[in-house]
Amino acid sequence: MALDIMKERGTALNKQQFTWKELVQVPYSKLDDDAFTRVRVILMNGIEAESLRFKHMCARFNPHLQVPLAQIRRAEQHQQTMVNWLNPPDQSPLETTIGFEQVAIELTAFLAQNEPDPYLKQVMDFGLLEDFDHMYRYAALMDRVEGRDANTLLQCYTDILPGRPTSVEHRAPEDDLRVNYEKATASPISKLNAVILVAAETQTHDYYMTVGPMFADPTARQLYAEIASIEEQHVTQYESLSDPKETWLEKWMMLELMEVYTYFSCAKQESNPRIKKIWERFVDYELGHLHVAMDLFRRHENRDPAEVLPASLPEPIDFSSQRKYVRETLAEQVDFRANGRQIVTLQEDSQLSIAYRQRMNREGSPSERVAAGYQWRPGTELAPKGNGHGHSTRQVSP
């Protein structure tokens, strides 16, 4: 079913109401629900967090917009709560971390495949292989410190093997910025992709910064410190893709559109019927927010929102295993590096980044040490090799 964003006005802002009990619903089941339900919950929490963050910054610079921003933030605060509180209490911070990296891998891989601008796609592929490596490092941590198998969360959708090694992802700040799209010529999906990735990476950074010190094991504390640093680099990278010449209201409208788009994608594929209803409800809430922003755009910029917004939503995000694409990208680009705003080959690596990396790693690299000699296998590396049931594995083509 197509969604006509210009005509569908969704739920009016003053009808977007909650009770405390409503905000705190029965969480999804870590054991029984599909891994992509967790992926969607984590993603949408990050999307709402970005929306709040943007609106706070916007309010600091735009006194005339402060009231509607505050009104929408109130709804979004509670939307974020309802979504984030779907994470179950038997899911530890490290288990949730595995979910975060699954979001980063499967989502980025999907967005990259649907990105029409080759440069932006290159940037996404670059980030993808780094988050892919984080998964491997955290899986090693989970196996070796807690004796637990990360695949109980991943449900075989996502590979657990080295990507671009985390230890070489450390770059000088100058090599983390990228070239922004041009607002006049970029396609709407490019704009949406950029803001989705900023949201996902920022919440990942913030999550690691929050839970990192909760770990007792020194290697766990170090690994979170190291990977949080990369996530901050990723925020820098993806944030720089958006055109800084976009006005506050242009950015605000695209943000609301992105929320409609992501909730719509979630609603379309959700396998948990109770959670599907939440996604559907919030599609309507976000349409309401979008139309508030459109009305403000008309009033304050005297322009038609159709100059900025597409006539219809892009194809929904496909929440499914992107293993084939990830493997192809890995095979072709694992050695790529960044130099200035360009993604380059290993030979063209930046001297600034090499020096920075050597300095940070001079007392050793937590991500290397945690995974020294590590190869994931079913049931942890304490289990015998094979398929987890005592049988040898057979060859299957991807």
Added chain:
Amino acid sequence: MMKNQVEIGKNRTGIALSPIDSQLLIQGAEAAPPSMPGNESAINEARTAYAADGAPIGTMPPPVTIRGIAVGLVDAAKGKNANVFLDKLGERLAFERTGTRLYDAVLSKFDASEPLPAGPARAELEQIKAEEAVHFEMLREVMVSMGGDPTALTPSADVAAVNSMGLLQVLGDPRMNLKQSLEAILVAELVDNDGWETLIELARTEANASVVRRFEQALAEEQVHLSNVRRWVRAATVQREGSATAR
């Protein structure tokens, strides 16, 4: 109504449900060499290196009364365990206080649950809860009489609280049923029994005979708690498995 039976459903955590994807996953992992040779020993090395710094989680608070200072002086003279005693006293005190709250949580599970075959009855849980609260109050009085501060968190109390974090997660989670909650309580009661035995041993040299008697009374009650909880858990587990087979 909360059920105590675990049913067969669509648990997706194992690889058996994904025959094709799991093969791809396994082959991919087998074919990819690690980025650095070695094994898990580096994790232990990091633990040892940080531990060698010797930073503790914290210290005992200084005594708050003349009596406490006197105990300290006697202790210094005798080279005995007054400090250890106050630390473990603080641990038991905190444990019994949390234990009272754990039973509050079990009572709410009880109210929501179908009954278990061999109990508990509500009154039995209420009695244990009341005894945990009495133990807390008794320990508080002993702590004051020894010149300690019953509001302070001693290092052993802190470690015990970290140990109990999982128990609170189980008892607080409304999806974890009465039987599963009693299993958490069983862990608490096992640890509590051992804790009381150690505390009594310390009290024989560090406190007077009346304190030892009060502690022995508490241990006797805790032994009843443990044996009751054990019985409830076993009956609930074995009964369930038996009835599932019969079906």
